[in-house]
Amino acid sequence: MDRFLSSAVNRIDAKGRVSVPAHFRSVVQRRGFTDLYALRALDIPAMDVGGPDLLDRYEERIAVEDPFLQTADDMSFFVHGDGSFLKLDQDGRITVSDFIREHTGIASEVAFVGRGLFFQMWEPERLRAHGEQVRARLRKLRQQAAQDRLAAGAE
C-alpha cells in the first residue's frame, strides 16, 4: 500500500527531533523521495505533509490561474512561503521548527495522522478535540439526512 494510513504519537527529544513513523517513511521512500514537504493547513492547527509531489500538485493548480491576478499570487504565497522542506536525517527523524510549532501548538509530542495522499502533524490534545468536532458534525449530517428522507416520504 502506498498511501498514508493510521496514526501514531511520537516524542520530541532534547534536540527538537522527532521520528517520522516508519510506515510513513517507507511510503515516501517508495515514491523515490528522501525529503518531506510541509504546509500550514488553511483553517486548522495542523501541518499537511507529503513528498515533494505534494508541491507539484499545488503548482499545477496555480498554473491554471492567470499569473497576473491576485489569486495566483495568494496561492503562490501560501504554497511556497507558508511551507517548508523537512529533511529526514539518517534515522528517519525531522526537526520540529518554530515554523511548525507556531501554527500547530506542538511542544513536546507530535501526533502523525495518515490522510491518504499526505499525512498531518498535530499537537495530540488538539487532535483529540478536533476529532470530537468532526464526529459531531458527521452525526449531525446523518441525522439531517434521515430527517430529510422522512419528510420526503410524508409528502
Added chain:
Amino acid sequence: MDRFLSSAVNRIDAKGRVSVPAHFRSVVQRRGFTDLYALRALDIPAMDVGGPDLLDRYEERIAVEDPFLQTADDMSFFVHGDGSFLKLDQDGRITVSDFIREHTGIASEVAFVGRGLFFQMWEPERLRAHGEQVRARLRKLRQQAAQDRLAAGAE
C-alpha cells in the same frame, strides 16, 4: 530542488548587512546566477528578488499591455528604472539599501519568503499581517468553491 521555498527571518548588523538564507543562496548558485536583482513589488511593501529571469517575467507582463497606453510606460519605468542589483559578499550577505528600507519599512530584521521562481524581502511584522490577509482570502475562495458545487448539484 531548485525553487525558493519556506521563509526565514535574519537580523541586520551594524553595517547594514543581512545574511541571505543559505538555502536561497544555493538555489541562486545552482541556477548559475552571481548577482541578484531586486524590484519593488507592485502593490505590497515587499521586494521581489531573483536572477535576471525575474526581469523576463515582468517584461512579459508589460508585453500584454497596450504599448500606447500610459500603463505600459509606467511599468517599463518601474521595472527598468526602479530596481537595483544586490551584490552578495563572500559570506552570502547583502547590504540593505535605503531604496529597500523605504519601500518595505525594513529596519532591523528582514523576513525572506520563498516564492518559487523568486523570493521576497519583508519587514517581519508586515509579513505577518499580509499572511493573515492571504489566508483569509484563500479560505473564502474555498468556501465559495464549495457553495458553487452545492448549487450546481441542486440544479
Added chain:
DNA sequence: CGGGATATCATGGGAGCTTATGGGCGTCAA
C-alpha cells in the same frame, strides 16, 4: 507449539560541520 535469536523501531547523546552574526582592517572615491 514454544522459546530464543534476529530485525525493526523509537529514542538518547557525542562529535564535527555549517550557518548566522559580529567586528577588524584596507581601499577607493567623494
Added chain:
DNA sequence: TTGACGCCCATAAGCTCCCATGATATCCCG
C-alpha cells in the same frame, strides 16, 4: 579625511552524521 564598501577572521548556536540502548515485533528451528 571620512564614510561606504569589500575582504578576512572569530565565535556561538544550530544542524547532520554516527553510534548506542532498550523495547517490541518477527522469524526460525527444535
